[in-house]
Amino acid sequence: MEYDTLISNGLLLTMEEGLPVIEAGAVLIKDGIIEACGRTTEFSRVNVKTRIPADRKIILPGLINCHTHLPMSMFRGLADDLPLDVWLNDHIFPAEAKHINPESVEKWSRHSCMEMLLSGTTTCCDGYFYEASVAKAVMASGIRVVTGQGVIDFPAPGVPDPRQNIQTAIDFVEQFKDVSPRLYPSIFCHSPYTCSKETLVAAKQSAHSLGVLFQIHAAETKNEKKMVQGIGKMSIVEYLESIGILDEKTLLVHSVWIDDQDIDRIKKNNAAVAHCPESNMKLASGIAPIPRLIEKGVSVGLGTDGCASNNDHDLFAEMDTAAKLHKVALLDPCVMDARTTLKTATIQGAKAIGLGHVTGSLEKGKRADLILVDRDKPHMIPMYDPYSSLVYSAKASDVSLVMVDGIVLVRQGIVL
Amino acid sequence: MEYDTLISNGLLLTMEEGLPVIEAGAVLIKDGIIEACGRTTEFSRVNVKTRIPADRKIILPGLINCHTHLPMSMFRGLADDLPLDVWLNDHIFPAEAKHINPESVEKWSRHSCMEMLLSGTTTCCDGYFYEASVAKAVMASGIRVVTGQGVIDFPAPGVPDPRQNIQTAIDFVEQFKDVSPRLYPSIFCHSPYTCSKETLVAAKQSAHSLGVLFQIHAAETKNEKKMVQGIGKMSIVEYLESIGILDEKTLLVHSVWIDDQDIDRIKKNNAAVAHCPESNMKLASGIAPIPRLIEKGVSVGLGTDGCASNNDHDLFAEMDTAAKLHKVALLDPCVMDARTTLKTATIQGAKAIGLGHVTGSLEKGKRADLILVDRDKPHMIPMYDPYSSLVYSAKASDVSLVMVDGIVLVRQGIVL
Numbered sequence: 001m002e003y004d005t006l007i008s009n010g011l012l013l014t015m016e017e018g019l020p021v022i023e024a025g026a027v028l029i030k031d032g033i034i035e036a037c038g039r040t041t042e043f044s045r046v047n048v049k050t051r052i053p054a055d056r057k058i059i060l061p062g063l064i065n066c067h068t069h070l071p072m073s074m075f076r077g078l079a080d081d082l083p084l085d086v087w088l089n090d091h092i093f094p095a096e097a098k099h100i101n102p103e104s105v106e107k108w109s110r111h112s113c114m115e116m117l118l119s120g121t122t123t124c125c126d127g128y129f130y131e132a133s134v135a136k137a138v139m140a141s142g143i144r145v146v147t148g149q150g151v152i153d154f155p156a157p158g159v160p161d162p163r164q165n166i167q168t169a170i171d172f173v174e175q176f177k178d179v180s181p182r183l184y185p186s187i188f189c190h191s192p193y194t195c196s197k198e199t200l201v202a203a204k205q206s207a208h209s210l211g212v213l214f215q216i217h218a219a220e221t222k223n224e225k226k227m228v229q230g231i232g233k234m235s236i237v238e239y240l241e242s243i244g245i246l247d248e249k250t251l252l253v254h255s256v257w258i259d260d261q262d263i264d265r266i267k268k269n270n271a272a273v274a275h276c277p278e279s280n281m282k283l284a285s286g287i288a289p290i291p292r293l294i295e296k297g298v299s300v301g302l303g304t305d306g307c308a309s310n311n312d313h314d315l316f317a318e319m320d321t322a323a324k325l326h327k328v329a330l331l332d333p334c335v336m337d338a339r340t341t342l343k344t345a346t347i348q349g350a351k352a353i354g355l356g357h358v359t360g361s362l363e364k365g366k367r368a369d370l371i372l373v374d375r376d377k378p379h380m381i382p383m384y385d386p387y388s389s390l391v392y393s394a395k396a397s398d399v400s401l402v403m404v405d406g407i408v409l410v411r412q413g414i415v416l
Numbered sequence: 417m418e419y420d421t422l423i424s425n426g427l428l429l430t431m432e433e434g435l436p437v438i439e440a441g442a443v444l445i446k447d448g449i450i451e452a453c454g455r456t457t458e459f460s461r462v463n464v465k466t467r468i469p470a471d472r473k474i475i476l477p478g479l480i481n482c483h484t485h486l487p488m489s490m491f492r493g494l495a496d497d498l499p500l501d502v503w504l505n506d507h508i509f510p511a512e513a514k515h516i517n518p519e520s521v522e523k524w525s526r527h528s529c530m531e532m533l534l535s536g537t538t539t540c541c542d543g544y545f546y547e548a549s550v551a552k553a554v555m556a557s558g559i560r561v562v563t564g565q566g567v568i569d570f571p572a573p574g575v576p577d578p579r580q581n582i583q584t585a586i587d588f589v590e591q592f593k594d595v596s597p598r599l600y601p602s603i604f605c606h607s608p609y610t611c612s613k614e615t616l617v618a619a620k621q622s623a624h625s626l627g628v629l630f631q632i633h634a635a636e637t638k639n640e641k642k643m644v645q646g647i648g649k650m651s652i653v654e655y656l657e658s659i660g661i662l663d664e665k666t667l668l669v670h671s672v673w674i675d676d677q678d679i680d681r682i683k684k685n686n687a688a689v690a691h692c693p694e695s696n697m698k699l700a701s702g703i704a705p706i707p708r709l710i711e712k713g714v715s716v717g718l719g720t721d722g723c724a725s726n727n728d729h730d731l732f733a734e735m736d737t738a739a740k741l742h743k744v745a746l747l748d749p750c751v752m753d754a755r756t757t758l759k760t761a762t763i764q765g766a767k768a769i770g771l772g773h774v775t776g777s778l779e780k781g782k783r784a785d786l787i788l789v790d791r792d793k794p795h796m797i798p799m800y801d802p803y804s805s806l807v808y809s810a811k812a813s814d815v816s817l818v819m820v821d822g823i824v825l826v827r828q829g830i831v832l
Contacts, residue, residue, distance in 0.1 A: 334499060
């Protein structure tokens with residue numbers, strides 16, 4: 001039997017149950033699939049086409065970015081340090097109206113994919129308009145992606161008539177359902193305040209029938225509740241539960257303004273949460289109760305959000321921020337420890353977007369999505385605990401190799 | 417007249433009053449001093465030995481790290497995600513007792529200098545024990561530094577008898593006062609809870625007589641007040657003011673638990689503050705009222721703190737975090753805008769440590785401490801506003817050249 005690739009002699013963090021740390025570890029790959037993980041000595045006799053030495057490197061699963069708007073890299077830094085309504089109404093919405101078209105969406109999605117790959121992200125979960133153009137860019141890049149066609153009750157780029165918003169999303173999902181094994185189409189309702197109850201229900205039912213992930217920004221800002229018609233005294237999460245939106249194929253993005261009862265509702269329905277700490281900080285939205293969600297067993301993944309509100313796709317920086325933010329918010333240095341944080345950017349992120357069986361950890365049978373991280377940069381020395389080093393010290397620029405589906409996409413900081 | 421160096425054709429941010437942005441800007445240098453800044457075309461006829469093209473680069477002052485414990489890079493990641501007392505008493509203090517000696521201090525200070533230089537820091541303000549060894553390492557590295565010999569009322573590394581703590585600090589200052597134009601010795605009292613009133617007063621008086629900066633950790637944690645003997649009902653800052661510690665040559669490190677009256681006291685006495693947001697977050701100390709301090713006119717500089725509580729010396733990450741943290745803390749996206757934040761890491765930082773006349777901005781007569789930042793990485797594109805790009809998008813790894821005193825110390829990511 002001839003295998004395709006053996007990555008050997010790295011410090012291997014598989015991120016599987018129990019979080020084993022394997023010194024001089026190796027990953028054996030065939031047809032884009034992980035055949036085995038273990039100590040390098042176990043593979044001394046295997047017959048492989050390509051050997052990738054990982055001496056002085058950490059081998060870990062590629063990072064999962066659970067919330068992006070890839071084309072928005074075109075607006076990176078366009079309008080910072082502004083009140084949310086001024087930012088949206090005076091800058092982002094007009095810029096979108098003027099500059100968003102299928103070509104620009106494809107171009108800047110490609111740009112974002114390059115940025116994500118260079119910083120060690122192998123999977124992202126996106127939501128925007130002209131999502132077919134995003135899908136094209138993503139397929140060309142080699143990255144793995146959940147692509148959500150946007151649904152909103154206003155005229156939107158590519159959907160001038162909002163009465164067509166759900167049908168457009170259904171058409172998108174059907175068009176891309178079997179196009180690529182790395183592409184998972186989805187439906188992305190913008191929010192409970194920009195989609196009516198009828199829209200939300202119809203969109204969720206469509207996602208359910210099609211068997212795809214349903215994404216929605218939910219409870220992002222303190223004022224959001226006031227903008228939702230018909231919500232009465234319910235909380236945002238309670239409202240979404242009451243109309244049947246919450247289930248194991250729903251991803252709630254942000255979930256900042258939720259209480260303990262909301263957390264119980266999310267858990268009870270097996271919905272997941274995408275946590276975007278840097279965006280929530282920069283837009284002054286608030287601090288999501290992430291340690292409590294994780295404690296209750298909710299799948300929480302990490303996301304950068306779009307580049308207009310971050311302003312990058314760097315999950316290493318996002319991990320560092322997430323780990324520190326919750327400590328200071330709760331005045332407890334023990335919460336969001338390095339292991340928990342790295343899980344949100346790998347296996348828990350994969351689970352949150354419905355790809356826990358495909359990626360997010362290095363285990364036999366999963367797709368070979370992995371990265372190598374350099375241990376020799378001054379800021380990575382010394383290393384007492386690789387989890388601490390990855391979360392608190394590692395930089396995006398330490399990623400020396402990126403593989404998706406067994407294919408090397410980045411080597412020595414260069415997109416191949 | 418022959419000049420030494422002309423750096424030309426970069427996007428020049430001088431960080432001087434008014435924050436001019438000069439397209440195709442240039443910096444002319446002779447004998448380590450800035451002779452002129454302006455548009456490149458103004459220097460077309462000058463006679464220079466070395467020309468450094470800065471096309472597609474931002475030219476800005478080298479960053480100022482206002483609070484470090486350089487040797488502590490040896491404990492980077494040693495003990496994370498722990499309660500403060502467990503971290504200190506069970507890990508850091510025993511590790512210091514075992515591993516701190518003049519050789520280890522020098523070795524790891526060199527390591528920290530390398531890390532700082534690679535990430536664009538040209539000046540730091542340090543405080544530790546065996547500070548003579550820190551000074552040696554720093555002089556070898558070429559970086560600019562304020563070095564504070566530690567004073568504490570317990571046996572400490574190199575000062576087994578605490579009755580000698582102030583004399584040791586005085587000896588250190590006298591020994592290093594005129595050793596190097598890049599070295600500024602200082603006295604660093606650990607804190608109001610580890611130094612008695614008598615020690616604080618005597619140390620400050622010594623610093624005053626010697627004309628050097630006095631540094632002290634102050635109001636870092638909520639519980640600190642309870643540990644200060646004889647403070648009564650006073651706040652930490654009120655106590656320090658009452659015993660004559662606050663003046664224009666005092667740097668208060670952290671200043672997390674201070675109220676509006678304390679801010680007025682700091683301002684009235686022209687004392688400065690070193691803000692270490694990532695350390696304060698990671699140790700769950702709290703969030704310092706930095707926007708209020710800046711609004712009141714206090715000089716606030718940015719610091720990383722030691723590597724055991726951050727875990728790196730990366731001021732680009734620190735700027736990003738600082739800008740975002742205060743927004744979410746105050747639920748106001750307008751505070752700590754990019755310009756204000758970059759000032760804390762440059763000119764305001766220089767002022768806070770008493771070097772505002774030497775470094776921190778690119779102006780005729782100041783030392784030539786500057787960096788070039790690459791604009792061509794995907795995460796730096798597009799660029800609508802260079803301040804936003806530097807604070808919210810730039811990474812330490814984007815620094816392509818570092819100069820201190822007119823000497824190039826880093827080029828293309830390599831310490832020369």
